[in-house]
Every structure is written in C-alpha cells, then in structure tokens.
Amino acid sequence: MSAVPQFSDTANTAGQALHLLQTVFGYPAFRSQQAQIVEHVAHGGDALVLMPTGGGKSLCYQIPALIRSGVGIVVSPLIALMQDQVDALAEVGVRAAFLNSTQSFDEILAVEKKMREGELDLVYIAPERLLTQRCLELLEIVEIALFAIDEAHCVSQWGHDFRPEYIRLSLLHERFPRVPRIALTATADQQTRDEIIHRLQLGNALQFVSSFDRPNIRYQIVEKANGRKQLLDFIQAQHNGDAGIVYCLSRKKVEETADFLNEHGITALPYHAGMELTERSRNQARFLREDGIVMCATIAFGMGIDKPDVRFVAHLDLPKSIEGYYQETGRAGRDGATANAWMAYGLQDVVQQRRMIDESDANETYKRVQGVKLDAILALCETLQCRRMHILEYFGQPSAPCGNCDTCLHPPTSFDGSVAAQKILSTIYRVDQRFAAGHVIDILRGIDTERVQQWRHTQLSTFGIGAEKSEAEWRALLRQLIAQGLVTVDYDNYSALILTEQSRAVLRGELKVQLRQYKKADKAVRHKRQSAKDFAETELSSNEQALFDKLRWWRVETARTHNVPAYVIFPDATLREIARQSPATLTALRGISGVGDKKLDSYGAQLLNLIQSQMSPSST
Incomplete structure (x- = not known):
C-alpha cells in the first residue's frame, strides 16, 4: 500500500492539496502560484506553467495526480534521471515508476502490470516510448489522473532543446480528451509559449507565469583572453571545492577543459553525447552523489538536474540564445544560496555562432529566427545596463537594476565610437572586403606582416591609423560592430569581413555609434561569498x-x-x-x-x- 492518502474525489481540493504538501512532502505552505495551479489541474483543467528552475514545478503535477483517481503520466525526455526521480518519490512514500529504453522486457512488463492493477501513483514515460502502439493501448485501459508534459519547450522547433517526438504529443488531447494536461517549462519566450499552446492543443489552458527572476544568481560576463586560465582563476578564487558546471560548445573542448582542470587540482568530469553511455551515466551519477565535482559538458547535460548545491555555472563559449543561457545558468543555486553565472566571451564566439547558423542545413525561416536569438544574447553580452534586468525584460518581465550583477557592481563606460568604427569600416572597404579580422586589425595597428606586405596594404591610407589601440581593443570594438549589424562575416570566403548597408551611413557620418569601452580582463578576485556552507557558518x-x-x-x-x-x-x-x-x-x-x-x-x-x-x- 502507498504511504500517501488516496482521494476519490476533488470536493475539498484545497484542503487535500495542503494536507498532501505537509504530510507527504513535508512543506508547510505552497509557494507563489502553486496552490492555484494544483487546484485548477486537480479539478480537471489544463494548464501551461512557466516557473524558474528550483521554483517547485514538480509539485504542480505530483499533488494533483495524488488527489485525482488513477495514475499520473509524466512525459519527460530525461531518461538518465528517471531512476533518481522515482527514488526521490519513493523516499516520501509515493508509488512511482518509469518506462524507457533502459529497461529490460521483464522490467517493462512489471511496471505495466502495476499500472493495470492501479498500484502506481505516477509513471514517468519517455516520449518515444509513449508514442508506441503498445504504450498507447496500455493507456487506453488504464485510469489516468492527468498528463504532465515536462520540459514543454522541447516542442518548439526554434528552441535549444527541440525533441521531434514532442510535436506528436497533441495526440494526448485527441485520444484522451477528458484527461487534464499540464505543460511545464522553466524557459519560454512569447514565441515559444505560443508554439507550445499550438502544438499541444492547449488553447483553453490557463497560463501561469511566475517571475523569471533568480535573485540568488550573480551574472558575470568577462572579456575572453585565455578562457581556460580565466576559468581556473575564477574557480580557485571563488569556488574552490564547490560543485559546478562548465559548458563548452564542442565535445573536444569538453574533454580538454576537464583534463586542464584536473591537472590543476580540480576534480572535473566530461559529459557529451559522443561518450559511451556507461561512462556518461557514471560521470553523471558521481556529479549527483559526490560533493565538489565540476562537470564539463555540452548542452547535452543538465536538463532536469535537481542537484541543489551547484554553486556556479560557467560558459566557455557563447550560448545560442538567452533561453538556453537562462536555463543552463538556472541549474546553479537551486537551494536558494548564492551562486554565480560566469561567462568568457570574445570575437571568435560571435563569428563561430554566426557561421554555425549560416552553414546549417535548416531552412531560411529557421536561420532567421536563430539569428534573432543570437542577436539577443549578443546584446546581453554587450549591454551597458543591468544584466538581470536585460534577461527579465527578454522574457517580458520589466524590472529595475539588481545591484548584484557585474554591470551593476562595476558599471561599464560607453563612448562615442563613431570615429573608431569609421576606421574599422574604412579599412574593410579598402581591402575590398576580402580579408578576415586579424589582417584588418594588423593594418589598423600598422603591423608590417609578410601578408600585409604581400598585398601592399602598407600603402593604404588606413595603415597604422589605429596604432594607439591594442589588438584586444580592436577585436572588442569589431565584435560590437558585428553584434550591431554593421559588419558581417563571409564564411565562404575565409571569414572575410563584409560591410552592411547600415555601415555606409556610419562611414558618411550620418549615424553615430555608441560603443562599450574596452576593459582588460581582470584576474578573478578572491572574495567572501555565501555558499551553502557559508550560510551554515553564519547562521x-x-x-x-x-x-x-x-x-x-x-x-x-x-x-x-x-x-x-x-x-x-x-x-x-x-x-x-x-x-x-x-x-x-x-x-x-x-x-x-x-x-x-x-x-x-x-x-x-x-x-x-x-x-x-x-x-x-x-x-x-
């Protein structure tokens, strides 16, 4: 028998919900909109729930599933984490199981038997498994309390975690029209929300949008010089001995970064889709079960990770969108203690991301949407204002400066960069838009390289007109011009810099350009921070x-x-x-x-x- 009280009706839903919250999960009261969501779904209503990581999304379907008659079906892409999710529910007395591709046939038969006999409160099912004829026929004969579609942003073709199977989940409404559905995600801009509603046929669902703010996370974006060394300095100064996640764009970089950190005394493990499943699973298990592990990973890692004491998330490469960045950084500080979101960002990141979009096999509409999302994350990196405010406004939540991110704590300075921009643009024009950033910067600085001599570019009027600035300064300024759409990169022609129509107005003096003053990357400073351990010491x-x-x-x-x-x-x-x-x-x-x-x-x-x-x- 389950340790959880079973309710046959929803007459006193609010009282039942609070009783379950207190007796099963051990929490004294609901937070934010949880109570309204639980009551609405328990009464049979559909819902779309946007709640930040660590905000308590799972209770929004777990408690209604316990109140309603039947078994709650949770559609989740998190195959590697289902065992932990089921174990956590078992610890509080909830009868839970999962169905996915990791199980033997006998294990699957055992779960199906329990479902038919009404012996389970919740079952987590991978979307691939759910869509099989065998599973759908099973669901036809089982009493279902509700469908919870977790990580619902996976339905969006424009999103960072798109799963093709999610598009077919509209059949839940078609085949089970009387069963309530609740779609949940931590990240979705308005376009993604609209797509979730359209593709899952949630037109009549109530939308519950909680604040996206994670005030315990400090956002910091630094000028990339030597990324790995900067990362090491950051960890040693602020997070020595802490659990953290480091995101890299490529599998090779993941491996190299993990090796680098281990060589410098930091226990780091790699995680990416190219690894053997057993090794990947072993590394994930160590990260979840041991203290002080740093996971170096591609974005294949992290969705659904419930580890509460991750003290930092670092990015060594630019994320593809603010949604991806927000979700990845949100894996830090789930316990409410302060955490850091740190990123090293440089010109090559901009070039690399734009090339990946342009060279992809996707259609033009997809490329255009991804280009807009890239522009948004570039704007976050280059902003002169509060980073938290910028992120929240992207998700449609106006706010005031937080006073806790790097731009609030150390406000950057801006200047009229029109003359500097004209120098760059003029040089690009005079080399016939045929050369990449390094060559253009050499000309600006008056560096007489063999290649500059070969093309007789020492004779250009712009040769040496930017000698007062370092290469790093010119790269930072050029990066901002690319981010502002004044320069593009021709990837089919050795990454040659190309002028845009808008840049011509700058050259003619008709358009002013405001730029961020270059600031040399500071060495990470050791300072007092409040991690979970520090809270214990102070309280x-x-x-x-x-x-x-x-x-x-x-x-x-x-x-x-x-x-x-x-x-x-x-x-x-x-x-x-x-x-x-x-x-x-x-x-x-x-x-x-x-x-x-x-x-x-x-x-x-x-x-x-x-x-x-x-x-x-x-x-x-």
Whole structure:
C-alpha cells in the first residue's frame, strides 16, 4: 500500500492539496502560484506553467495526480534521471515508476502490470516510448489522473532543446480528451509559449507565469583572453571545492577543459553525447552523489538536474540564445544560496555562432529566427545596463537594476565610437572586403606582416591609423560592430569581413555609434561569498554547526546505503534547520520543512539519536 492518502474525489481540493504538501512532502505552505495551479489541474483543467528552475514545478503535477483517481503520466525526455526521480518519490512514500529504453522486457512488463492493477501513483514515460502502439493501448485501459508534459519547450522547433517526438504529443488531447494536461517549462519566450499552446492543443489552458527572476544568481560576463586560465582563476578564487558546471560548445573542448582542470587540482568530469553511455551515466551519477565535482559538458547535460548545491555555472563559449543561457545558468543555486553565472566571451564566439547558423542545413525561416536569438544574447553580452534586468525584460518581465550583477557592481563606460568604427569600416572597404579580422586589425595597428606586405596594404591610407589601440581593443570594438549589424562575416570566403548597408551611413557620418569601452580582463578576485556552507557558518552557533556537520555525514552514509543522491534523503536547508532547532521529539521534528510522514518514519529515530548524542556532555 502507498504511504500517501488516496482521494476519490476533488470536493475539498484545497484542503487535500495542503494536507498532501505537509504530510507527504513535508512543506508547510505552497509557494507563489502553486496552490492555484494544483487546484485548477486537480479539478480537471489544463494548464501551461512557466516557473524558474528550483521554483517547485514538480509539485504542480505530483499533488494533483495524488488527489485525482488513477495514475499520473509524466512525459519527460530525461531518461538518465528517471531512476533518481522515482527514488526521490519513493523516499516520501509515493508509488512511482518509469518506462524507457533502459529497461529490460521483464522490467517493462512489471511496471505495466502495476499500472493495470492501479498500484502506481505516477509513471514517468519517455516520449518515444509513449508514442508506441503498445504504450498507447496500455493507456487506453488504464485510469489516468492527468498528463504532465515536462520540459514543454522541447516542442518548439526554434528552441535549444527541440525533441521531434514532442510535436506528436497533441495526440494526448485527441485520444484522451477528458484527461487534464499540464505543460511545464522553466524557459519560454512569447514565441515559444505560443508554439507550445499550438502544438499541444492547449488553447483553453490557463497560463501561469511566475517571475523569471533568480535573485540568488550573480551574472558575470568577462572579456575572453585565455578562457581556460580565466576559468581556473575564477574557480580557485571563488569556488574552490564547490560543485559546478562548465559548458563548452564542442565535445573536444569538453574533454580538454576537464583534463586542464584536473591537472590543476580540480576534480572535473566530461559529459557529451559522443561518450559511451556507461561512462556518461557514471560521470553523471558521481556529479549527483559526490560533493565538489565540476562537470564539463555540452548542452547535452543538465536538463532536469535537481542537484541543489551547484554553486556556479560557467560558459566557455557563447550560448545560442538567452533561453538556453537562462536555463543552463538556472541549474546553479537551486537551494536558494548564492551562486554565480560566469561567462568568457570574445570575437571568435560571435563569428563561430554566426557561421554555425549560416552553414546549417535548416531552412531560411529557421536561420532567421536563430539569428534573432543570437542577436539577443549578443546584446546581453554587450549591454551597458543591468544584466538581470536585460534577461527579465527578454522574457517580458520589466524590472529595475539588481545591484548584484557585474554591470551593476562595476558599471561599464560607453563612448562615442563613431570615429573608431569609421576606421574599422574604412579599412574593410579598402581591402575590398576580402580579408578576415586579424589582417584588418594588423593594418589598423600598422603591423608590417609578410601578408600585409604581400598585398601592399602598407600603402593604404588606413595603415597604422589605429596604432594607439591594442589588438584586444580592436577585436572588442569589431565584435560590437558585428553584434550591431554593421559588419558581417563571409564564411565562404575565409571569414572575410563584409560591410552592411547600415555601415555606409556610419562611414558618411550620418549615424553615430555608441560603443562599450574596452576593459582588460581582470584576474578573478578572491572574495567572501555565501555558499551553502557559508550560510551554515553564519547562521549557526558552533554547537549547531557541529551538529549540522554530523547530520551531513549521516546523510552521506544513508544515501550510499539507499543508492540515491544525498539531497534525496534531505536537502541542506532541512538539515540546517534541524541543527538550529535540535528537536527532542518526533512531533517537534515533524514541524521542520522537508520532513514528511514517510521520512519521519524512516529516519526520525536516527535523527533524534544523533541530536541527543551531540547534545550530551560526553560529546563536547
């Protein structure tokens, strides 16, 4: 039998929902719009839910599935994480299982039998499995409480995580018109929202859009000089010993970056689609279960990762869109403690991303949309204003400067860059728009290279007119001109720089150009930060801290015994509160957020013994 109360009707939905939240999941109250979403879906309504990573999206379908009669079907692309999701639900007494390609036929038969006999509360199914005739026929004979379509942005052809199978999920509405559906995602601009509604036939669904703000994340974008060295300095100065994720564009760069960090004493693991599945799964498991691991990965890694204590997300290459950047950085600081989103960005990033769009086999409409998304992320990198404000406004949420990102803490300066722009544009024009950035900059700086001599470019009127600036300064200025659409790159002609129609107005003096003042990349500064550990040190007394440390060691051993990540047993926030309150009875322990009935039964006595042993005189 399930440890979860089973409800046969939805007469008192609000009361049932709150009871489940408190007794099963151990939380005292709903956050944000959770209560409204739960009640709406429990009563049979469809919903589109946009809620930031760590905002509690899963409760929005888990609780309605427990209230309604039947089994909740969760469509999810996260095959590698389904076991952890099911284990986490088992820890709180929810009967859950999954169906995906990793299982044997006998394992699949066992789950299907439980579904037919009404012995499961939730089943996670990969979209590929769901769309098979066998699975659809099974669903026809099973009582279904609801369909939850997780990571719903995967339906968007314009998105960063497009899954072709998601487009076919409209059949859920066609074949099961009376079953409520809830689509959930952490990232979707208006265009993606519209596509989710259209493709999933959610025209009558209520939309619940929570604030996109993650105030505990500090955004920082630095001028790329030596990316790996800058990354190492950043980690050593601010996140030594912390868990983090480093995103790279290519598989080769992932491997090289992991090797580089390991050579410098930082435990780093690679993760990309080109690795053997067993090695990839092993590395993911280590990242989830061990402390202080840095995962170097392509964007193939991270969606659905619930690890709460990721203290930083770093990008060594420019993401393709603000949606991708926001979702990837959102994997940091899920526990609410402060975290960093750090990126190193340079001219080559702009050139590389534009080339990838232009050289793709996609149609012109797709290329145009991706070009607009790239322009948006470039604008974020080059902005003179608050980065958080820029991100939130992209998602349609007006805000004020945050005072916590790099542009707020160290405001950049801008200047009238019209003359500098004219120097660059004139040089591009005088070399007949046939040469790449390096050659153009050599001419500007008056560098008499063999190639410059070969083409007699020392005779140009622009030769040496920019000698006062370094190569890095000219690259930064050229990058901004490309970002502003004044210069493009001809990838079919050795990345030659090309003038645009708009650039001619600059050359004629009819259009002013405002540019960001170049600032040499600073060495990462070691400063006091508030990670989860720091919170414990500042909020807890010495005795409380000692108990907190003992609880964390107990959690490690318990998680190892259960073969689950440590945070599945209890998150740091719950252990910290236990250490602070030092409850002496099960009733008092039950009052702490994160301690539900099942966990109280499983671990209550052990926790009270630990607390008592720490409080006794012999332990001091």
